[in-house]
Amino acid sequence: MDTLYKIFIDPFMQMGAAPDLLVQTLWEGLVAGVLYALIALGFVLIFKASGIFNFAQGIMVVFAALTLVGLYEHGVPAYVALGLTIAVMFGLAVAVERLMLRPLVNQPDIILFMATFGLTYFLIGFGELVFGGEPKIMIAEQLGLPRGAIDIKMAGGFVALQKIDIAAAIIASIMVTALALFFQKTRIGRALRAVADSHKAALSVGISLEQIWVIVWFAAGLVALTTGIMWGARSQVSFALEIIALKALPVLILGGFTSIPGAIIGGVIIGVGEKLGEFYWGPLLGSGIESWLAYVIALIFLLFRPQGLFGERLIERI
Amino acid sequence: MRAMDARQTTAAGEALLSVENVSLSFGGVRAISDVSFDIRKGEIRAIIGPNGAGKTSMLNVINGFYSPQRGRITFKGKTRSKMRPHEAAEGGIARTFQNVALFRGMTALDNIMTGRTLKMRRGFGWQLLRYGPAMAEEVEHRRKVEEIIDFLKIQEIRRIPVGRLAYGLQKRVELGRALAMEPDLLLLDEPMAGMNLEEKEDMSRYVLDVNDHFGTTIALIEHDMGVVMDLSDRVVVLDHGIKIADGTPSEVKNNQGVIDAYLGVAH
Amino acid sequence: MLYRETGQFKTSYSADMAVMPILQDRVGIAVILFIAAVIIPYFGSGFLIQAVMIPFLIFSLAAIGLNLLTGYTGLLSLGTGAFMGVGAYACYKLTTWFPGVNILIWVIASGFFSAAVGVLFGIPSLRIKGFYLAVATLAAQFFLSWCFIRLPWFYNYNASGAIEVPTRTLAGIPITGATATDTTRYYVVLAIVVAMTWLASNLVHGRIGRMWMAVRDMDLAAELIGIRLLPTKLLAFAVSSFYCGVAGALLVFLWYGGAEPSVFDVNLSFFILFMVIIGGLGSLTGSFFGAALIFILPIVLRYIPPKFGMPIQASMVEHIQFMVIGALIIVFLIVEPNGLARLWQIGKQKLRVWPFPY
Numbered sequence: 001m002d003t004l005y006k007i008f009i010d011p012f013m014q015m016g017a018a019p020d021l022l023v024q025t026l027w028e029g030l031v032a033g034v035l036y037a038l039i040a041l042g043f044v045l046i047f048k049a050s051g052i053f054n055f056a057q058g059i060m061v062v063f064a065a066l067t068l069v070g071l072y073e074h075g076v077p078a079y080v081a082l083g084l085t086i087a088v089m090f091g092l093a094v095a096v097e098r099l100m101l102r103p104l105v106n107q108p109d110i111i112l113f114m115a116t117f118g119l120t121y122f123l124i125g126f127g128e129l130v131f132g133g134e135p136k137i138m139i140a141e142q143l144g145l146p147r148g149a150i151d152i153k154m155a156g157g158f159v160a161l162q163k164i165d166i167a168a169a170i171i172a173s174i175m176v177t178a179l180a181l182f183f184q185k186t187r188i189g190r191a192l193r194a195v196a197d198s199h200k201a202a203l204s205v206g207i208s209l210e211q212i213w214v215i216v217w218f219a220a221g222l223v224a225l226t227t228g229i230m231w232g233a234r235s236q237v238s239f240a241l242e243i244i245a246l247k248a249l250p251v252l253i254l255g256g257f258t259s260i261p262g263a264i265i266g267g268v269i270i271g272v273g274e275k276l277g278e279f280y281w282g283p284l285l286g287s288g289i290e291s292w293l294a295y296v297i298a299l300i301f302l303l304f305r306p307q308g309l310f311g312e313r314l315i316e317r318i
Numbered sequence: 319m320r321a322m323d324a325r326q327t328t329a330a331g332e333a334l335l336s337v338e339n340v341s342l343s344f345g346g347v348r349a350i351s352d353v354s355f356d357i358r359k360g361e362i363r364a365i366i367g368p369n370g371a372g373k374t375s376m377l378n379v380i381n382g383f384y385s386p387q388r389g390r391i392t393f394k395g396k397t398r399s400k401m402r403p404h405e406a407a408e409g410g411i412a413r414t415f416q417n418v419a420l421f422r423g424m425t426a427l428d429n430i431m432t433g434r435t436l437k438m439r440r441g442f443g444w445q446l447l448r449y450g451p452a453m454a455e456e457v458e459h460r461r462k463v464e465e466i467i468d469f470l471k472i473q474e475i476r477r478i479p480v481g482r483l484a485y486g487l488q489k490r491v492e493l494g495r496a497l498a499m500e501p502d503l504l505l506l507d508e509p510m511a512g513m514n515l516e517e518k519e520d521m522s523r524y525v526l527d528v529n530d531h532f533g534t535t536i537a538l539i540e541h542d543m544g545v546v547m548d549l550s551d552r553v554v555v556l557d558h559g560i561k562i563a564d565g566t567p568s569e570v571k572n573n574q575g576v577i578d579a580y581l582g583v584a585h
Numbered sequence: 586m587l588y589r590e591t592g593q594f595k596t597s598y599s600a601d602m603a604v605m606p607i608l609q610d611r612v613g614i615a616v617i618l619f620i621a622a623v624i625i626p627y628f629g630s631g632f633l634i635q636a637v638m639i640p641f642l643i644f645s646l647a648a649i650g651l652n653l654l655t656g657y658t659g660l661l662s663l664g665t666g667a668f669m670g671v672g673a674y675a676c677y678k679l680t681t682w683f684p685g686v687n688i689l690i691w692v693i694a695s696g697f698f699s700a701a702v703g704v705l706f707g708i709p710s711l712r713i714k715g716f717y718l719a720v721a722t723l724a725a726q727f728f729l730s731w732c733f734i735r736l737p738w739f740y741n742y743n744a745s746g747a748i749e750v751p752t753r754t755l756a757g758i759p760i761t762g763a764t765a766t767d768t769t770r771y772y773v774v775l776a777i778v779v780a781m782t783w784l785a786s787n788l789v790h791g792r793i794g795r796m797w798m799a800v801r802d803m804d805l806a807a808e809l810i811g812i813r814l815l816p817t818k819l820l821a822f823a824v825s826s827f828y829c830g831v832a833g834a835l836l837v838f839l840w841y842g843g844a845e846p847s848v849f850d851v852n853l854s855f856f857i858l859f860m861v862i863i864g865g866l867g868s869l870t871g872s873f874f875g876a877a878l879i880f881i882l883p884i885v886l887r888y889i890p891p892k893f894g895m896p897i898q899a900s901m902v903e904h905i906q907f908m909v910i911g912a913l914i915i916v917f918l919i920v921e922p923n924g925l926a927r928l929w930q931i932g933k934q935k936l937r938v939w940p941f942p943y
Contacts, residue, residue: 381809383805383809403805403808403809404808404811404812404813406809407808407809407810407811408811412809413809415806419803419805419806419809420802420803420806421798421799421802421803421806421807422802422803423798423801423802423867424795424798424799424802428795428798431795432795432796432799432807432810432812433810435792435795435796435799435810435811435812436810436811438792440792442793442820445787445788445791445792445793446784446787446788447787448604448787448790448791452787452791452792453599453602455792456598456599456602456791456792457597457598457599457602460598460602461598464598495810499810499811
């Protein structure tokens with residue numbers, strides 16, 4: 001009886017008792033969700049355009065951030081470093097297309113998925129070799145990102161909104177809108193959708209697969225860079241981020257693998273759900289439940305809707 | 319009325335399977351509208367119609383892959399609103415597919431052996447041991463499968479992974495797998511598709527032999543009119559999901575509605 | 586010339602369906618077993634046995650487990666590490682409660698616990714397919730990892746959070762704990778791995794193996810044959826997790842001698858998955874090849890360069906190891922998606938006709 005009370009009643013009472021804490025938690029969940037959504041966005045881009053689930057997206061986030069900070073530490077001015085990092089991500093896209101995608105062009109998706117495992121481990125090793133394994137500080141200020149917080153008085157207490165979080169939310173929204181428009185309205189966007197549907201058909205109408213893939217992996221690289229800057233500015237840049245990227249998977253399950261708005265909505269649900277769960281139910285179960293809570297939430301969703309919230313229901317024609 | 323046991327044998331000439339008022343839609347698309355027909359035991363029944371008529375969907379309904387929104391299926395005396403695939407299999411329905419649904423990772427022999435799965439009884443424990451009762455069972459079923467291999471003349475390709483076989487041979491292996499189930503009702507979805515004249519003649523002979531020798535009731539979808547006329551006892555014609563004719567081949571051949579449907583005349 | 590089958594006629598179906606119909610294969614296996622059972626313990630150094638052979642065998646067993654699920658049944662699992670952990674901790678708790686019972690019984694029993702957990706997390710596989718299922722197994726992985734760290738019951742409330750293996754004996758000879766010798770432990774592991782490989786081989790060559798492969802290749806067609814999907818998939822989860830659980834128990838009790846909860850994390854899951862991919866999905870011998878390559882490679886990297894006068898720092902070794910494994914996976918997938926096992930088969934094919942080209 002006592003346990004039931006603790007699980008089903010008490011947390012809600014706590015929420016009501018200190019509404020400012022609730023709003024703070026919700027806000028943090030929202031911000032975390034937006035950042036998860038950014039990571040998920042990278043996955044969606046590549047999946048939408050090539051049907052490949054790019055497991056290496058997480059490590060690309062870390063890699064981009066490390067390159068940026070690494071260059072700066074070697075004396076390159078902030079904005080120049082940013083430009084160079086963008087160039088590096090382009091180079092990475094070209095390399096991936098040449099060395100990994102082209103040789104595997106007709107293989108089933110599962111093979112390509114496993115290849116991205118290989119890419120992940122390669123980049124982890126390479127990144128650690130070149131940049132070292134210790135955590136680094138993101139050069140947020142040098143890039144012009146705001147510091148400090150805005151305090152809002154409400155409901156008998158304070159809610160502190162970090163300016164960097166607000167900036168992250170705004171930047172993420174702009175990015176999402178831009179990408180959504182890009183896919184829907186532009187010629188290249190259409191070509192990307194065609195390629196995702198069928199390689200052979202796209203080839204037969206004259207779309208160059210190689211160019212498309214470079215474009216898409218580069219775009220994913222840019223998203224990864226943005227994500228890396230934002231995540232890094234809020235905490236640090238380290239390889240632990242790579243595991244956090246795995247969090248994008250529950251987001252994708254909820255939001256669907258091909259939906260850009262779905263990534264945001266899925267991200268926010270997971271982010272808010274996780275933070276609320278951790279803050280109000282966490283003390284019951286012990287700390288650290290955020291390591292698996294998102295997955296369990298996603299799993300429960302999957303049981304009711306096997307194609308995710310926004311995914312397309314596959315009608316298998318036999 | 320006495321309840322009929324599904325295992326009760328149906329006398330030759332009686333309906334083995336009948337579909338009544340079956341309607342099937344996908345989202346907004348009506349695949350089958352209020353179709354009824356029956357298949358008599360021991361006959362070869364052709365289901366024909368222009369592309370998109372709903373023929374494959376009809377087979378899928380009989381099989382249990384699709385659940386019709388309306389209508390009933392009566393098989394061996396038992397009536398249901400929908401079939402489930404393994405119920406269909408256990409009840410004695412076997413099937414081949416338009417796009418050859420073989421298990422690509424396995425050899426031809428293993429594919430046909432999978433058809434014997436329902437008949438193999440030895441449990442997990444014996445399987446772990448293999449030597450002993452499980453092996454004896456494998457040998458017994460291997461004998462049966464070899465009979466089918468002889469019948470279909472695919473001895474040389476036994477050990478070849480099916481992915482590497484020519485299309486015509488793949489279709490033969492798929493037929494073999496269906497036959498391995500010793501079905502009462504065999505559903506063939508365009509068994510002659512993509513074959514040349516010689517291959518078609520071979521396949522036609524197999525179909526006839528299966529019907530003659532084993533007494534298997536056969537329902538087949540086919541586009542080649544010559545084949546349909548030669549092989550089938552009765553024909554049902556679908557067009558845009560509606561049944562437009564049902565009778566012997568010669569009756570159907572001269573039906574104006576059927577001719578119009580094939581020629582695309584608006585009606 | 587060496588590998589010709591001519592003259593080996595099979596006069597009965599049972600002979601034709603034998604697991605190793607070709608005489609040379611049977612001889613080969615006998616030789617390998619002889620080397621494993623006699624040559625290595627007699628001539629091999631303690632290092633070879635402790636640091637190479639024992640873990641190689643244990644990882645091969647785990648790879649077989651994962652291969653049964655992912656390679657034969659087509660259900661991608663990223664929870665291998667967690668299932669191994671369940672086996673290890675189950676064994677630990679059982680032997681803590683009943684120290685008098687022979688440890689080998691508990692090792693096998695812990696497999697059943699793992700199997701039960703595997704089945705539980707496999708239930709979603711009825712509705713969830715392919716890649717989504719992998720995410721469900723990740724849920725299992727993260728949840729169980731968290732349990733091993735956060736629930737002190739698992740490690741008997743030990744202050745360090747780690748478990749230490751007590752000494753246990755078999756027929757008076759210590760086989761776990763500090764007093765057990767390398768050779769003793771090697772023989773126990775060898776016996777268990779050989780036996781379980783034989784059982785797995787029996788399974789995959791018979792009705793159950795065919796059912797699993799049918800589900801993998803085309804589950805719709807499998808249903809049509811009469812194969813019930815959920816029981817077949819759950820059986821795959823059960824057997825696979827059993828093997829992983831036993832491997833986990835062996836890992837802790839007959840190799841490490843203890844364990845920290847972080848041993849059974851998601852990296853271990855990936856480790857075993859890479860073994861299976863490189864070795865060959867759907868091949869038991871491939872599991873051994875993959876384990877050999879992935880496990881022995883870092884050892885080679887650590888010890889060979891200094892012999893050539895190129896010292897490499899310890900930390901760098903790990904980085905290079907990651908890079909090499911990552912690159913190898915991509916190379917293998919390009920060159921031979923079916924892994925080392927297929928390369929081995931192709932090699933044997935060439936041996937059939939050697940010295941002729943075709």
